[in-house]
Amino acid sequence: MDFLNAFIALSNFVIIPAVAYGSQLALGALGVTLIYGILRFSNFAHGDTMAFGAMVTVLVTWLFQAQGVSIAPLPTALLALPFGILGCMALVLLTDRAVYRFYRAQKAKPVIFVIVSLGVTFILNGIVRFIIGPDDQRFLDGERFIVSARTFREMTGLREGLAFKTTQGITIVTAVVVVILLFWFLNRTRTGKSMRAYSDNEDLALLSGINPERVVMVTWLIVAALATTAGVLYGLDKSFKPFTYFQLLLPIFASAIVGGLGNPLGAIAGGFVIAFSEVTITYAWKKVLGYVLPENLAPDGLVQLLSTDYKFAVSFLILLIVLLFKPTGLFKGKAV
């Protein structure tokens, strides 16, 4: 039995990837939960908003790379991120003006908004593919590892290596910074509080002199920033492909609902719950168990509960379980 090597293998293949993936989901789910809490509908277009923001970032990254602008050892994409955010902000404000505002003026029911957002999804889907194509795009550069498996082995003399990718490090740091900024904004600033007030009680917000259109606009701007950041971090960590963002919608919604829709803290917790479940269930435990169990009990098979092809089924299952037993989510949802 070799617990140290088991722990290193576990960290390398489960904990670090799940924390990074969880951070990406959390950022995505925060956007969904803000729209739900403040604009009062489940935004199906969120995945494609992420794709659009990430696409603009990819294009600007390529431009910078062609010009030789670089912030090595960090990826150039970080430099391009603010431009991606701006592009995405322009997009969501345009969509709001052209589409959602009309339905707000009609006082349309939330379900109408959901269906409308589905329409927006398809349009964005098309726009992104039209501009950048449906294929995988590479835009990662800079140092690949903070700690590579080989250096780690040489450093510690252990049999197992621990790799910590730059993108994982950046993802985790960015997520922490963004979450702190968002909570500070919502709980401490006048505009943030007015957004919570609007979410709580629209009519009373109006009576207090809060301008609803401004609240809506600020919400979209924040959501655009969150979506682009999440999209770029995911693209850096895995790869940029428009369709994967559409697929991400399921784990993102699962995160938001598991945590409690409308509750930002819940969105973060939900992101990590989904990420850890997905990674642990699709991970082949043979190696870790081989270290932990006595030799004669070491497993012959891979001990993989589910093939990675079915990873989305995990989010779906957790979503179902939570909706059946605790429909308001782990944290009390339905209010920002």
Next chain:
Amino acid sequence: MRHEYFWKNEAMSSDPYSDRGNKDLSLGNPQGMGTATPVTSGGRASSAPGGPFLIGDKMTGGYGAGPDILHDCTIAVDRGEIAVIVGPNGAGKSTGMKAVFGMLNLRGGHVRLDGEEITALSPQDRVAKGMGFVPQTSNIFTSMTVEENLEMGAFIRTDDIRPTMEQIYDLFPILREKRRQSAGELSGGQRQQVAVGRALMTQPKVLMLDEPTAGVSPIVMDELFDRIIEVARTGIPILMVEQNARQALEIADKGYVLVQGRNAYSGTGKELLADPEVRKSFLGG
């Protein structure tokens, strides 16, 4: 049995507007959604000198495209006065208040404040003009703390709000104690105090209260009335709807009795209390 099952099923599907889809909370969040169809922003005020401080003059209108609820209804309050609107359920008292505040579009009539025609102003702009309104229900932000509720009341102000907040804590000492507590956790009476406090945070020139004593115990009600009189003594005119007609008319300088969206009787509080018709119909003899 089988027949009944089919019948039910049919009844369900035959009504495509039954609103079933909106009950799925994982799709939409109807909680706290606005019900008002306010006057849209962008309207301007114009000068209209003379008349009482605040008047909703011959107002006709209802919610959205629905039927008219108010018919040539006039309510007004002058400087240093308390005006009370009473009447049976469904008389349009609350609707009248909302109309004065621009929470619905009028099809006829005017609202004037302090010598200005404000009919075309949005509710936010009316707040900026110095109007404060405490609605009857959902009149606090339940998920926010007491202090945040007061801060939101002062949203349009850019100067230092601390002194006003201190004044409100002096007026309602219990709120000072509970200021870090979520407003949704307070008792009915305390919630009403938060609601009135929130409206006072703008330092309004006129305060409108829609049944401030609804759902509170008689002791708390007396106390709230005392506080309201205290506010009125500081010179803020108060226009209020009240269910406890007798008690309200006793403190009122002016009273309006509404019936089916129309002015049935009006006069000073004392006159209305003495009017045998009003006594018989609305004050229980």
